[in-house]
Amino acid sequence: MKRRNVIKSLTMLPFAGSIVAKAATTYTPAVAPPAAKRDLFKELGVTPVINASVTMTFLSGSLMLPEVLEAINSTSHDFANMFELQDKVGAKIAEMLHCEAAMVTSGAACAMLLGTAACITGTDAEKIKMLPNLPGPRAEVIMQKSHRYLFDQAVSTTGAKIIEVDGAAEMAQAINNNTVMALFFNAAEKSSITHEDFLKVAKARNIPTFLDAAADVPPVENLFKFQKMGFDLVTFSGGKMIRGPQSAGLLFGRKDLITAARLNHSPHEAPIGRPMKVNKEEMFGMYAALKSYIERDHKKEWEDWLQRAKQIGGKLEALQTVKTKTVVDPGPANAFPSLFVTWDQSKIKITPKDVQTALKDGTPSIVTNSKGDSLVVGVVLLRPDQIDIVAGKVHSILQKASAV
Incomplete structure (x- = not known):
């Protein structure tokens, strides 16, 4: 999915009956699934993926509410x-x-x-x-x-x-x-x-x-x-x-x-x-x-996405030369914030594409994007329990490359 490196304003937009319990009027993030008696991922040998990218059909879209x-x-x-x-x-x-x-x-x-x-x-x-x-x-x-x-x-x-x-x-x-x-x-x-x-x-x-x-x-x-x-x-x-x-x-x-x-x-x-x-x-x-x-409370949801980007960015910027910025794709598709991560590749000797590959091939498998000199970390599809996991894995890869 093509992404454009354009910084956009971080402000956001300002039936009778139901077959389900009353829908929440505030943003409901995806939650970690309850422990299951039967692990079908393991049984079938399918690798669970953390989607730090965008909604792509080959990555099974998004997580149902x-x-x-x-x-x-x-x-x-x-x-x-x-x-x-x-x-x-x-x-x-x-x-x-x-x-x-x-x-x-x-x-x-x-x-x-x-x-x-x-x-x-x-x-x-x-x-x-x-x-x-x-x-x-x-x-x-x-x-x-x-x-x-x-x-x-x-x-x-x-x-x-x-x-x-x-x-x-x-x-x-x-x-x-x-x-x-x-x-x-x-x-x-x-x-x-x-x-x-x-x-x-x-x-x-x-x-x-x-x-x-x-x-x-x-x-x-x-x-x-x-x-x-x-x-x-x-x-x-x-x-x-x-x-x-x-x-x-x-x-x-x-x-x-x-x-x-x-x-x-x-x-x-x-x-x-x-x-x-x-x-x-x-x-x-x-x-x-x-x-x-x-x-849904779309303003609250947007603020939550920005906070996720800030949380991951704060952990990564603890590394020398690493800089992050929140970028909002201008759309019309995928018009939401992602975190762009850059570093001095003479000091941290790894390219964004190589980080992307290492994340994908790691455990857990994390799918991200790269654009030019930036690693692009999507935040909108992460479960709350996955935010620190993604931040930690990216941090670990960059820290290891800085010691080379």
């Missing part, structure tokens, strides 16, 4: 009609997000596929059945050339063809009778079209717009910002900073498009989204996670 685990465990003992459950959970999520409709998907990539499918098929049962092998010209999805990325394969999986454009004028010219959707990748490093102009061009030709904002909270306001701008469909990952089940995601926006997306999804038996089913526990868990995230 206690209220999410409670939601999963408390609903695992009974069956449910999945059509009814998606109806009820979707309605509550839409209420929380102040939008027309919503659904739980198997991650943001699934949401992209279902959103594209919805724009192609609508509620036409025959089209839904035939997708991705519809007769006639291929459906086309507009994207900025600078927004192309690995995950747009979810779009082409529906059979749609991606049309690259550069600038608003070229976008307008590219729209034709085969155009079904326009996709905006919110975390793209460069855009030739602003959000506003993108929406203006698409709406002038009545083309549905989709915004992929998978990793773009915090701030919490982003959950509401883009639909207010006018995007017809928006997706966020559920298993990143919202801290729901890793394989869950959110798709929300226009009611007619969400209805069509659901027809292309499980539990319907034959559509393109059937292999991407979401189980009932994930739906309950995603609801609980979103409710907790929206109600």
